[in-house]
Amino acid sequence: MLAVIGLIIGIVIALMWQPDLPPWLQPYLPIMIVAALDALIGAWRSSLEHTFSDRVFAVSFVSNVVIAAIIVWIGDLIGVGSQLSTAVLVVLGIRIFTNAASIRRQVLHA
Template identity: 45%
Template sequence: MIAVFGLFIGIIIGVVWNVPIPDKFSPYLSVAIFACLDSVFGAIRAGLEKQFKADVFISGFFGNAVLAVALVYLGDKLSLPIYLAAVIVFGTRIFNNFASIRRILLEKAKIH
């Protein structure tokens, strides 16, 4: 529940504040957002499975974001679009977590 609340607060802040992001930072921001969304969807799934642990969520949230941004930086230095690999991996994980969440919610709806 904390993850969902944090996600909504972040969306509201992002909509209210119009912060221009320079084009050269867009790969960093996109990968960081994907990494954080992956952590949020993983937390929601873990919460539904009654396995949520706040320390795992927080460390994964920030750890994934830092690692993803570091990979983008490395890619910039090597002139390689490494960020695409991170986007693909995090995108796949987000959709897998969403599919798991959907199945859990459908199972809970059938029981009640």
């Protein structure tokens, strides 16, 4: 519950403050958001399975975002940034949908 309250407070502050994103960071933001969503959905799944650990979640959240950004950055360096961005999105999307399917099975008991 504390995490949800923190998320709501963060969203409200961001909407009121409207921070500008540096131009060099803009290509990485969508990848970072999808990586963070993967960690959040995984945390939800582990919570339903009663295996949630806040330490594992924190490490997963940060490492997913950092690793995804590094992969895209390396792709930019070697000239294949958009292809690696697509690959990262596909892999994270598969993980998100796999976790969502598990959540659906647990919630609906199907």
